[in-house]
Amino acid sequence: MRSTPLLSFTPRGIHCSIADVYIDPWRGVDRAIITHAHSDHARGGSGHYLATSVTKALMHARIGAELNIEAIEYGEPVNINGVRFSLHPAGHIPGSAQVRVEHQGEVWVATGDYKRQLDGISPAFEPVRCHTLITECTFGLPIYRWKEPELIFNEINEWWRGNAANGVCSVISAYSLGKAQRVMTGVDRSIGPILVHGAVANMNTVLQQCGLELPAWEHITKDTPKERFRNALVITPGSALDTTWTNRMKPFSTAMASGWMQLRGWRRRSNIDKGFVLSDHADWDGLLRTVQESGAERVIATHGYTDLFSQYLRSVGLDAAAETTEFGTDDGVDQRTDMVYSTSSVDPASTPLSMGRPETPTA
Amino acid sequence: MTREAALFDALDATTSTTAKVDALAAYFRDANDADKLWVIALLSGRRPKRPVTSTQLRQWAAEVSGIPDWLFEASYHVVGDFAETVTHIATLEARMEKSLTEWVRYVEELKALSESEKAARVKTVWAGLEGMELFVFNKIITGGFRIGVSQKIMVKGLSKATGVGEDVLAHRLMGNWTPHNSSFQELVFGANEGDDHSRPYPFYLAYGIEGPEGTAAGAGLNDLIPLGDPREWQAEHKWDGIRGQLIVRGGQHYVWSRGEELVTDKYPEFEALRKALPDGTVLDGEILAWKDGSALPFAELQKRIGRKTVGKKILADVPVVFMAYDIMEHEGVDIRQRPMSERRALLEQIVGAATRHAITLSPTLPFSTWEKIVALRDDARTNSIEGLMLKRLSSTYEVGRRRGDWWKWKVDPLSIDAVLTFSMQGHGRRADLYTDHTFGLWHSGQLVTFAKAYSGLTDAEMKQVDAFVKKNTVERFGPVRQVKAELVFEIAFEGISASTRHKSGVAVRFPRIVRWRKDKKAADANTLDDLKGMIR
Numbered sequence: 036m037r038s039t040p041l042l043s044f045t046p047r048g049i050h051c052s053i054a055d056v057y058i059d060p061w062r063g064v065d066r067a068i069i070t071h072a073h074s075d076h077a078r079g080g081s082g083h084y085l086a087t088s089v090t091k092a093l094m095h096a097r098i099g100a101e102l103n104i105e106a107i108e109y110g111e112p113v114n115i116n117g118v119r120f121s122l123h124p125a126g127h128i129p130g131s132a133q134v135r136v137e138h139q140g141e142v143w144v145a146t147g148d149y150k151r152q153l154d155g156i157s158p159a160f161e162p163v164r165c166h167t168l169i170t171e172c173t174f175g176l177p178i179y180r181w182k183e184p185e186l187i188f189n190e191i192n193e194w195w196r197g198n199a200a201n202g203v204c205s206v207i208s209a210y211s212l213g214k215a216q217r218v219m220t221g222v223d224r225s226i227g228p229i230l231v232h233g234a235v236a237n238m239n240t241v242l243q244q245c246g247l248e249l250p251a252w253e254h255i256t257k258d259t260p261k262e263r264f265r266n267a268l269v270i271t272p273g274s275a276l277d278t279t280w281t282n283r284m285k286p287f288s289t290a291m292a293s294g295w296m297q298l299r300g301w302r303r304r305s306n307i308d309k310g311f312v313l314s315d316h317a318d319w320d321g322l323l324r325t326v327q328e329s330g331a332e333r334v335i336a337t338h339g340y341t342d343l344f345s346q347y348l349r350s351v352g353l354d355a356a357a358e359t360t361e362f363g364t365d366d367g368v369d370q371r372t373d374m375v376y377s378t379s380s381v382d383p384a385s386t387p388l389s390m391g392r393p394e395t396p397t398a
Numbered sequence: 399m400t401r402e403a404a405l406f407d408a409l410d411a412t413t414s415t416t417a418k419v420d421a422l423a424a425y426f427r428d429a430n431d432a433d434k435l436w437v438i439a440l441l442s443g444r445r446p447k448r449p450v451t452s453t454q455l456r457q458w459a460a461e462v463s464g465i466p467d468w469l470f471e472a473s474y475h476v477v478g479d480f481a482e483t484v485t486h487i488a489t490l491e492a493r494m495e496k497s498l499t500e501w502v503r504y505v506e507e508l509k510a511l512s513e514s515e516k517a518a519r520v521k522t523v524w525a526g527l528e529g530m531e532l533f534v535f536n537k538i539i540t541g542g543f544r545i546g547v548s549q550k551i552m553v554k555g556l557s558k559a560t561g562v563g564e565d566v567l568a569h570r571l572m573g574n575w576t577p578h579n580s581s582f583q584e585l586v587f588g589a590n591e592g593d594d595h596s597r598p599y600p601f602y603l604a605y606g607i608e609g610p611e612g613t614a615a616g617a618g619l620n621d622l623i624p625l626g627d628p629r630e631w632q633a634e635h636k637w638d639g640i641r642g643q644l645i646v647r648g649g650q651h652y653v654w655s656r657g658e659e660l661v662t663d664k665y666p667e668f669e670a671l672r673k674a675l676p677d678g679t680v681l682d683g684e685i686l687a688w689k690d691g692s693a694l695p696f697a698e699l700q701k702r703i704g705r706k707t708v709g710k711k712i713l714a715d716v717p718v719v720f721m722a723y724d725i726m727e728h729e730g731v732d733i734r735q736r737p738m739s740e741r742r743a744l745l746e747q748i749v750g751a752a753t754r755h756a757i758t759l760s761p762t763l764p765f766s767t768w769e770k771i772v773a774l775r776d777d778a779r780t781n782s783i784e785g786l787m788l789k790r791l792s793s794t795y796e797v798g799r800r801r802g803d804w805w806k807w808k809v810d811p812l813s814i815d816a817v818l819t820f821s822m823q824g825h826g827r828r829a830d831l832y833t834d835h836t837f838g839l840w841h842s843g844q845l846v847t848f849a850k851a852y853s854g855l856t857d858a859e860m861k862q863v864d865a866f867v868k869k870n871t872v873e874r875f876g877p878v879r880q881v882k883a884e885l886v887f888e889i890a891f892e893g894i895s896a897s898t899r900h901k902s903g904v905a906v907r908f909p910r911i912v913r914w915r916k917d918k919k920a921a922d923a924n925t926l927d928d929l930k931g932m933i934r
Contacts, residue, residue, distance in 0.1 A: 177465050178473045178486035194411075297486065299410070300478050300829025303546060304857070309411045343472050350466055 041118075041136055041143045042169065044358045049145055049169065051136055054115040057081075058134050058145050061361040068120060069104075070147025071131035072097060072212060075361070085113060087122055089130025089245045093212065096241045109158065125149035126160035127315050128213030129242055135163050144329060145169040148338075150314065151321035152184055155220045156213075156247060160325075168331035169358075173316045174294050175336065175344030181294070181318040187311055188221040194290060194309055199227050199266035204287035208273040208307070212238045213315055215270045218292055219250055227266030230255045232280075234272050259283075276307075294318070326353070399498045401429050402437060403530035409547050410530075415554075418547060422555020431582035433498040438585070439577045440543045441552040443658065448541035449508035450516055452480065455540065458517050462524055463487040475822075475877040478829030481536030484524060494526030498534075502577075505538050544826070550798065560586055565600070565797040572658060573597035595647040598654040599680060599726045599734065600797040604787065604804035614808065622768040622788075625805070630792065632738060633763040633771060635778065636785040636806055637721050638696050638893070639686035640703065644720055644757075646672055646679045647730070653685075664708060667718055667756035674752035678730030681722045681745070682795075683760065686782055688719035693782025696907065697895050722749045723760040723787075726795055734795035738803075741795070771807075779809045784892060811890035812906075812932055814924045815915055818885040819845050821867045822878050824852065832867035832879065833860055835911075837889055839902070841926040848902040848929060849889055854911030863914075886918040887911050894932050904929055 043050050048060030048067075057064045063080030070076055072093035077086075079098045086094065088106040095102060107113060109132065112121045117139075122132035127148040136143045144165040151160050191207070198205045209215045211234040219229055219239075229252045231239065236254040243249055253259070255269065264284045275281065276289060289307040294314030296302055302310035317325060326334055326348065334355040336345040341357035348355035408421040426434055439445070460470045470487070477483040496504065504523075508516050523535055537543050553571065557564045570588055574596050609617035625631065641656040651672045653662045662668075665685065675681075687694035687702065698716045702708065725745045726734050733741060742762070749759045763786070765771055775786050785808035793803035816837035824833035834852050838845030855863065863885065870882040890912045897905035904926070 176473050176476060177463060177469065178477055178483060180486065298477055298829055299482055300825075300827050300831075302410070303827035304831075306413055308413060340476075343469065347466070347469055350469075 041138055041141055051118060053138060054118040056115055068134050071127055087130045087132050092241055092245050093130060123161045123163050124158035126157050129157050129247055133163060141166055143167045146171055148316060150317050154217045156216050162328035164330045167333045168329045169335045171338040172322055172336045172341055172344040173339035174318050175322055175340040177319045179297055179318045180320055181314060187313045191311055192223045195226050195268050198288050202265045204264040204267055204284040206269045206287045206289050208276055208291045209270055211235045211272050214292055218270055224250050230267045230269045232271035232275055235270050399501055399531050402498045407530050418551050419554045422552055423558035426556050426559035435577040435582045436498050436502055441547055442549045442571055444576055445543050446502055446506045449505060458521055459484045462521050476830050478825040481533055481540050484536050485533045488524040490528040491525040501535055562586060568600045568797050572600060595650060596652040598643045601656055602796045603799040604806040605801050607805050607807040619768055619772050622771060628766060628768055630790055632789045632791055633765055634723060634760050634787045635783045636787045637684035637686060638782050638784040639684040639699055642683060642685045644681045646675045646677060665718055670755045671757060674755045680727035682724035683720050683722040685718050686721050687716045689717060695895055720757045721760050722757060738789050738793045739791040775807055785809045811892055813888050813890040813912055814929055815886050816889050817845055817883050817920045817923045818881060820878050820880050832864045839924055839926045839929055845883055846902050846926050848904060849906050849909035851889055851909045851911050859914055883920040886915040886923050888913050888915055896933055902926055
């Protein structure tokens with residue numbers, strides 16, 4: 036075994052010291068590789084970025100046009116000081132990637148956020164063989180097992196159709212990047228128009244410029260006629276739900292699409308009418324399958340129920356450990372701002388949801 | 399059970415009371431009578447006896463899910479509900495279809511089986527149901543059926559569907575009935591109403607006098623003035639015992655607690671009242687531990703509450719009395735619609751004739767001004783009194799909690815500043831949040847636990863404290879986390895007494911969080927000696 040691990044956990048993020056490259060650093064560094072454009076993974080302040088072309092476009096739109104980002108294709112290797120880096124589809128959101136790191140025959144993979152289900156907008160997750168796997172485990176407990184997405188979309192359609200028939204607007208809270216487009220793509224568009232909040236409209240525009248095909252949608256403005264809402268599906272970040280923004284849509288029913296909706300407790304305290312269990316993360320079975328398919332001898336769990344998940348892996352004979360990261364699910368755009376302890380999620384053993392309501396966008 | 403699963407899904411899928419009532423009404427209009435009766439039973443706290451232990455269920459759940467026991471346990475603490483945890487972990491193999499009535503019978507029949515047979519049958523269901531149906535089955539088998547729908551909402555829905563008034567239904571649904579000894583028609587339409595001598599009336603419950611902030615805090619003279627002319631009111635002590643309803647009908651007597659529990663056998667003192675009170679009498683009052691003409695502390699009464707059978711010694715040590723304050727039935731006639739003043743006169747006459755037995759009359763307090771009421775309340779804190787009751791002399795005896803004619807005005811709670819020491823995840827809508835807190839007071843440089851409190855914070859504060867706990871865990875004891883001594887909270891409580899059962903040497907009643915003292919550091923919190931100084 037080498038004296039320094041190929042990747043290590045530092046106060047700035049996951050670091051490859053040989054190449055001096057950080058993966059999704061949470062402080063500014065010289066060189067960063069970004070797994071996906073959600074703001075807890077893609078942050079400004081670094082000198083040079085490497086990412087997929089979709090992530091690059093999203094980062095320019097979300098963080099700044101001035102960022103120095105080099106785009107590479109999935110599978111295209113980049114050599115830095117003898118270390119070979121490549122990106123592989125993670126299935127989390129458009130542009131999302133796992134990072135494969137190879138040096139002198141030793142392979143590590145950092146998954147970033149990922150899911151095993153197809154979502155209709157992101158390339159399918161690609162299993163990558165490795166010696167050491169760094170995996171997220173946001174939903175790393177056996178209580179989180181997802182149904183087939185089409186069953187969930189049947190539920191969403193049924194809710195929307197029922198509302199539309201009664202002239203009730205359907206307002207669904209979904210993260211503006213990823214979940215929003217997944218919902219738009221999955222629902223039955225014959226029921227009514229799809230109207231979106233400005234934050235969602237911005238992401239839609241960038242993704243369409245990147246070549247993603249989306250169904251027809253309208254940006255809600257102050258000129259949107261009231262009657263337009265009657266049979267509409269409104270897609271909005273959770274932050275807008277409690278504001279006067281929704282007043283014009285009355286009467287309306289509220290829903291949330293997130294893996295956290297699996298738990299009745301989350302649903303009930305979120306004060307929404309309907310919770311749909313639709314996640315952009317791997318469920319328990321998906322995590323175990325990924326660990327198995329990677330062939331890894333060693334697994335490092337980050338981001339979620341890390342202690343419990345790694346303890347389980349050890350109980351079935353794997354070499355597994357938990358590491359602390361600052362990947363949260365909070366997002367400057369989409370989270371409510373009234374939570375004091377919301378800047379990051381550093382609890383290694385519990386959910387990364389210290390910040391409050393379960394709009395938990397990336398879930 | 400698909401119809402009921404759809405109902406519970408619909409109830410779960412809305413935060414609007416109107417929508418819940420409508421969903422229940424729709425169900426009560428078209429479901430079959432036997433199943434409807436079970437829904438009423440389950441939502442009014444009548445469920446089959448628990449046929450299995452929670453230890454057995456946990457073991458079987460770990461077996462069927464193929465995960466280690468500790469992981470099931472950890473999952474349970476995240477979900478905060480056993481029935482729901484099993485629902486998430488179980489995997490559907492072959493669908494089973496039965497009506498709600500058949501499922502209840504299935505659960506009831508388990509009771510007599512051997513453990514291995516029980517295990518086999520329960521596991522079969524776990525593999526044969528999913529989603530809400532499985533959740534409902536698990537709720538029935540685990541013996542709790544709290545699913546966020548109150549009995550009141552259920553009654554509203556039932557009333558809407560049947561056209562029978564809510565108050566009438568609330569009365570009919572009380573008492574000893576079970577789906578085995580009644581039918582939907584009998585229960586709801588009162589076909590056999592006269593048959594059940596034990597049936598109690600729904601209790602009339604008062605709201606608290608509210609201060610300037612809409613809570614009990616700081617209520618004073620200004621908050622009494624809106625009640626109008628003091629001469630239209632009657633004042634009594636608010637007794638600190640157990641609310642009870644005493645029924646004498648058909649030569650028998652029955653005692654009901656406010657929780658709709660029949661507690662006749664726990665208080666043999668009242669047996670003599672069968673003869674001492676006229677037949678066809680129903681009284682509202684307080685059961686108090688009472689000796690030599692005065693009340694004993696609530697802690698003494700607690701010794702009686704927990705017991706199924708009462709021996710000679712406890713009867714001699716802690717005798718009880720029925721402190722009567724209202725009468726709902728006289729000579730077999732429901733007199734709840736007569737004014738308080740008339741009922742009071744009758745009560746005085748009836749109880750006055752029986753006082754050599756374990757019954758006494760709650761005295762009315764003389765006053766002519768609201769200023770006097772303020773003064774009476776200031777003097778009210780004793781062993782057995784927790785404040786005042788104000789009742790309008792013209793008031794009828796209502797059903798449930800109502801504003802307007804009856805008010806309670808408790809003495810201000812005691813309170814102390816304590817440090818958050820341990821925390822555990824909550825249940826229900828607090829699942830996966832650290833909300834069940836333990837608090838300590840300083841003693842010789844150490845924090846000594848003195849109370850647990852779960853309520854009193856706003857939702858936003860609750861989430862902030864949850865985040866604090868997760869970030870400041872010092873040590874874990876299973877699901878319990880010890881946290882850094884940093885946060886200070888003002889803890890209020892109703893009563894205080896010395897206790898040998900508590901490490902602190904003090905027992906407090908109804909502890910709850912009043913406010914988060916962000917202005918205080920842990921070192922500024924109170925000491926155990928400060929608390930002991932409050933015992934008198």
